[in-house]
Amino acid sequence: MNNPLPPLEPIRSAYRLQYLTDEQLDQLQEATLDILENVGVKFPSEKALQVFSAHGAEVDHNTQIVKLERDLVFKAMKSVPRYFRMAARVPEYDLQLQDGTTYFTTDGCGVQVCDMDSGKIRPSTKADVGMMARVADYLPSIGFCWPMVSAQDHGGTAPLHEIDAGWNNSVKHVQSETIMGGRDCEYAVEMATVISGSREELRRRPPLSLVVCTIAPLMQDHAGIEGAMVMAQAGIPVGFLAMPCLGTTAPATHAGAVAMGDAEIISATVLMQLISPGAPVFHSLMQAWADPRSGGYVSYARDARSRYGVVEMAHHWGMPSLGACYGTDSIEAGTWQSAAEPALDPLLAGLTSPEIVTGMGLARTYTRLYPEQIILDEDLYQRARTYLMRMEVSPETLALDVIRAVGPGGHFLGQKHTREHIRTSLVRGVTHEFDSNGKYREPREVARQRVKWILENHHPAPLEKAQQDELTRILAAADRELA
Amino acid sequence: MSEELLKAMAQSIIDGESEIAADLARQAIEAGLDPLTAISKGFVEGVNQVGDSFACGDVFLPELVMAGEAMKAAIAVLEPELKKRGAAREVLGKVVLATVEGDIHEIGKSLVGTMLTASGFEVFDLGVNVPADQILAKAEEVKADIIGLSALLTTTMVRQKEIIEAMDARGMRNRTKVMIGGAPVTSDWVEKIKADGYSEDAIGAVNAAKLLLDAPA
Ligand code: B12
Numbered sequence: 001m002n003n004p005l006p007p008l009e010p011i012r013s014a015y016r017l018q019y020l021t022d023e024q025l026d027q028l029q030e031a032t033l034d035i036l037e038n039v040g041v042k043f044p045s046e047k048a049l050q051v052f053s054a055h056g057a058e059v060d061h062n063t064q065i066v067k068l069e070r071d072l073v074f075k076a077m078k079s080v081p082r083y084f085r086m087a088a089r090v091p092e093y094d095l096q097l098q099d100g101t102t103y104f105t106t107d108g109c110g111v112q113v114c115d116m117d118s119g120k121i122r123p124s125t126k127a128d129v130g131m132m133a134r135v136a137d138y139l140p141s142i143g144f145c146w147p148m149v150s151a152q153d154h155g156g157t158a159p160l161h162e163i164d165a166g167w168n169n170s171v172k173h174v175q176s177e178t179i180m181g182g183r184d185c186e187y188a189v190e191m192a193t194v195i196s197g198s199r200e201e202l203r204r205r206p207p208l209s210l211v212v213c214t215i216a217p218l219m220q221d222h223a224g225i226e227g228a229m230v231m232a233q234a235g236i237p238v239g240f241l242a243m244p245c246l247g248t249t250a251p252a253t254h255a256g257a258v259a260m261g262d263a264e265i266i267s268a269t270v271l272m273q274l275i276s277p278g279a280p281v282f283h284s285l286m287q288a289w290a291d292p293r294s295g296g297y298v299s300y301a302r303d304a305r306s307r308y309g310v311v312e313m314a315h316h317w318g319m320p321s322l323g324a325c326y327g328t329d330s331i332e333a334g335t336w337q338s339a340a341e342p343a344l345d346p347l348l349a350g351l352t353s354p355e356i357v358t359g360m361g362l363a364r365t366y367t368r369l370y371p372e373q374i375i376l377d378e379d380l381y382q383r384a385r386t387y388l389m390r391m392e393v394s395p396e397t398l399a400l401d402v403i404r405a406v407g408p409g410g411h412f413l414g415q416k417h418t419r420e421h422i423r424t425s426l427v428r429g430v431t432h433e434f435d436s437n438g439k440y441r442e443p444r445e446v447a448r449q450r451v452k453w454i455l456e457n458h459h460p461a462p463l464e465k466a467q468q469d470e471l472t473r474i475l476a477a478a479d480r481e482l483a
Numbered sequence: 484m485s486e487e488l489l490k491a492m493a494q495s496i497i498d499g500e501s502e503i504a505a506d507l508a509r510q511a512i513e514a515g516l517d518p519l520t521a522i523s524k525g526f527v528e529g530v531n532q533v534g535d536s537f538a539c540g541d542v543f544l545p546e547l548v549m550a551g552e553a554m555k556a557a558i559a560v561l562e563p564e565l566k567k568r569g570a571a572r573e574v575l576g577k578v579v580l581a582t583v584e585g586d587i588h589e590i591g592k593s594l595v596g597t598m599l600t601a602s603g604f605e606v607f608d609l610g611v612n613v614p615a616d617q618i619l620a621k622a623e624e625v626k627a628d629i630i631g632l633s634a635l636l637t638t639t640m641v642r643q644k645e646i647i648e649a650m651d652a653r654g655m656r657n658r659t660k661v662m663i664g665g666a667p668v669t670s671d672w673v674e675k676i677k678a679d680g681y682s683e684d685a686i687g688a689v690n691a692a693k694l695l696l697d698a699p700a
Contacts, residue, residue, distance in 0.1 A: 292543030295594040
């Protein structure tokens with residue numbers, strides 16, 4: 001039967017770190033404004049160009065390049081909400097974005113799955129999306145779900161099938177990073193309305209949000225931006241994700257790359273505000289590196305500190321931030337690389353306090369799913385979450401009476417105080433689970449078993465039959481029109 | 484004099500100096516130097532050196548790309564002269580390269596293009612988000628030996644299949660081979676859509692292209 005709702009455990013850090021000084025933040029913002037005003041951003045969408053024109057931006061209809069003066073930028077940015085709600089199928093899991101609370105999600109849209117038993121690697125399917133949504137639904141570290149892999153058995157409408165699998169297997173908020181195009185997004189709005197019940201309720205408690213990538217350098221995607229406009233007008237939160245790659249699609253220096261990425265994000269955010277003032281928009285910037293030897297995409301250079309400063313850039317604009325953690329370049333789960341790369345991520349992200357963060361569970365630079373990896377990634381998460389809590393210092397925890405009673409020499413095992421506290425003082429990670437011989441087990445094995453346990457035992461409340469049928473009907477129509 | 488000129492040509496490529504390379508090409512024409520000699524004994528020497536240094540890890544991608552640009556600038560000056568003399572420079576083969584429609588992932592495709600160019604192929608890079616018709620028309624126009632198709636999205640991979648089917652329909656498969664790539668592409672997919680070649684990276688793409696044309700690896 002359906003289980004009670006597992007708890008949500010966002011990171012609520014007791015500490016705060018400032019990476020960029022106020023002066024640096026101003027410098028970066030000035031650079032963004034300079035780029036927007038003097039270089040411009042390409043918007044290959046007639047609809048977008050018309051909106052910009054109507055609001056007095058400098059639009060070149062031949063090159064499709066839009067230049068924005070600072071006054072227009074600041075005026076439009078005034079209506080971006082600093083916080084908003086990302087709602088779930090159940091109100092208990094609604095995420096009210098706020099200062100000092102950070103919700104994590106899964107990684108998204110991998111293309112391959114490694115079977116846990118056979119070790120065989122195969123293309124991903126819709127069933128895999130559902131399977132991982134169920135695992136994510138159970139984990140307290142996961143505040144909202146990205147469909148983790150591509151529903152490749154559904155061709156051109158895979159992105160819509162992915163959110164369908166999300167809602168059918170989880171009661172948490174679903175965030176897509178693959179739906180593109182005006183028509184596709186209209187279908188997505190229709191599907192989200194089925195979950196919400198009405199258009200008004202959808203606006204008030206949107207169970208869906210969308211991530212759209214900008215294209216470095218300084219371009220928007222036609223389908224991406226047209227889809228974003230549809231979502232924004234329906235009140236569905238949209239985030240713009242810039243992925244400047246140092247050396248290929250961006251300057252090879254951190255500051256230049258993030259300033260350029262910021263300009264891409266802000267230009268799109270301005271458009272959303274012009275077309276739908278007050279539309280919920282989030283900011284996301286994940287720079288990467290081009291390996292100068294191969295051109296390969298490196299998501300984790302050893303010096304990846306600019307991953308965290310970008311959160312402050314979002315906040316400087318008065319926008320919530322989707323931070324970037326995890327997504328190792330390691331081709332396998334359970335390797336040194338797959339742990340070393342993201343090890344500090346949740347900790348450092350927690351210290352800068354992005355409102356939302358992606359994403360646990362994929363390897364091979366966001367392309368391969370090892371189901372057990374989400375458990376290993378969560379282990380790192382839980383370490384960070386607790387490291388960021390204050391230590392309790394009280395008469396009970398100081399235990400002076402007990403220290404006095406034992407005195408120099410001896411031990412604490414015979415103390416009531418010890419008996420009371422020892423069970424909770426050692427928090428077990430996946431690293432300290434016993435096997436039947438009383439030996440610690442291999443963490444990856446523990447993780448595999450945990451995934452299996454969740455799949456056997458955790459059954460989130462299903463959608464009502466009428467809702468399921470309605471989603472199926474909409475999908476069939478989308479398949480006919482768009483596949 | 485010509486010995487020195489040839490050396491300077493090679494050096495302009497190594498330094499990635501497009502303007503100097505074009506200048507030297509003009510000087511060669513004025514001095515009556517055979518343009519084919521200028522290419523093979525001058526500029527190509529530079530390309531080869533950069534290629535070797537790249538393979539050893541002594542220079543990096545920007546050097547390779549800038550050398551390629553300089554080479555292009557020199558060829559652009561020499562090409563009309565070649566035509567006038569009824570000569571043609573030797574290329575390993577002609578490749579029409581594109582990222583398929585609906586897909587804007589550019590980096591991998593461009594790297595493949597850079598490596599193919601550096602290895603002696605003539606590459607027509609049509610860019611990203613390119614409709615099938617445009618790719619096929621270009622391939623027919625230049626009598627391409629190979630069409631290279633990049634797709635990074637599971638939703639755009641099907642375009643690779645459609646293009647191969649269109650080539651079948653147009654009877655192009657005998658003269659033109661198809662090579663595919665991109666993150667979601669697997670050897671199963673290659674087999675399924677009956678592509679001729681595939682590679683997971685740019686160096687492999689060069690080998691695959693050579694294999695398709697029976698050129699020495
Ligand atoms: C960088 C990147 C982007 C950049 C692209 C910038 C640019 N100008 O190119 C941006 C941010 C714009 C982007 C946008 C999107 N992206 Co993207 N992107 C990537 C990423 C991280 C790396 C790709 C890359 O550049 N790799 C580096 C190069 C060197 O490698 P490569 O492309 O694989 O190419 C090599 C080989 O494949 C091979 N090869 C490539 N082409 C060819 C061709 C031939 C003929 C041959 C022989 C070989 C060959 O050789 C190349 C050189 O070694 C991948 C993840 C990944 N690991 O692949 C996601 C990824 C491909 N993107 C993804 C998605 C979802 C998107 C978006 C839909 C997101 C959104 N909501 O907006 C959009 C789509 C836009 C569009 N219309 O196409 C998904 C695709 C998932 C799926 N199921 O299809 C991936 C897998 C990431 C993920 N898990 O989410 N993306």
